[in-house]
Amino acid sequence: MKDKLVIVSTTKMKTVIKEHLNESFPDAVFIWSKSIEEAREHLYKADIILTYGEDLTTEDITSASRLQWIMVISAGMDKMPFEAIDQKGIKITNVKGIHGKPMAEYTVFAILQHARQGKQYYKQEQQKIWSRRAVPVEVEGRNVTILGAGSIGTETAKAVKRFDMHTTGVNTKGTAASHFDKMYSTSQLKEAVSSADYVVNVLPLTDETENIMDRHVFEAMKEEAVFINIGRGSTVQEEDLIDALQKGVIHHAVLDVFNQEPLGESHPFWEMENVTVTPHISGISSGYIPRAMDIFEQNLKAFLRHPESMINVVDVKKGY
Missing domain, CATH: 3.40.50.720 (NAD(P)-binding Rossmann-like Domain)
Incomplete structure (x- = not known):
């Protein structure tokens, strides 16, 4: 029997979002962590990481031996460990456009x-x-x-x-x-x-x-x-x-x-x-996370069926 896809979230999510994704993707296992510290014990089995993108380190990427895709639910990418990600051929997508x-x-x-x-x-x-x-x-x-x-x-x-x-x-x-x-x-x-x-x-x-x-x-x-x-x-x-x-x-x-x-x-x-x-709030609104998770859901469907159709794919070498 094929192992289920493991998706590890490093950031806190609302219950309604977690329930929706759990129900929509029964063949995937979601591990909902509240922080990168909590998520680190699960990274070794992660096929996908869902993150804001400011918490991952080179060591995290190295320990995530199964990792294929990182979904960053922000548009800023300047704190990502791109060199380690590039070396392992990991795909990155973000939520460009929702801000x-x-x-x-x-x-x-x-x-x-x-x-x-x-x-x-x-x-x-x-x-x-x-x-x-x-x-x-x-x-x-x-x-x-x-x-x-x-x-x-x-x-x-x-x-x-x-x-x-x-x-x-x-x-x-x-x-x-x-x-x-x-x-x-x-x-x-x-x-x-x-x-x-x-x-x-x-x-x-x-x-x-x-x-x-x-x-x-x-x-x-x-x-x-x-x-x-x-x-x-x-x-x-x-x-x-x-x-x-x-x-x-x-x-x-x-x-x-x-x-x-x-x-x-x-x-x-x-x-x-x-x-x-102002304290870095120009892109924040009540509609931010719902729009971000819509992109994640669309890309997850594509990842499972037609990975070439995923949107907002980041050029790892350019960093955006």
């Missing part, structure tokens, strides 16, 4: 919060001050440059278009993308940001994008510009950003991702008036 709507909404929130002086009026509310000195501005006709014109970037461009804003996109080669008025390549980054009122960074972390947002790029931006980072913290040279904000090179930054997370209590960003900090 688009919540991250686009976050971007709209960030733009409107700044334009409508939300931070200032919240402070006045806390202090019980009635003042209209902080004058809101309208966003219609403003320019938004989005760094990264993939699924998240295009969804973001589509969202800001509803406010009649102009959109500029940046991708590797400057190829056309939906909902963008103009496109630039990454080699034209300084030109792409030069006319932007809002620069939205959704770039993944790669060798090419690490620290790509440095002082030269910030100096190319308008003094009135707002920088919004919802991509990866390490695409930004934080010291250069702090310097640009302190010197008034750019006006404001809305930051959801950082080089080190959680952001340390002593980090300057917490105390800077022209910085808004």
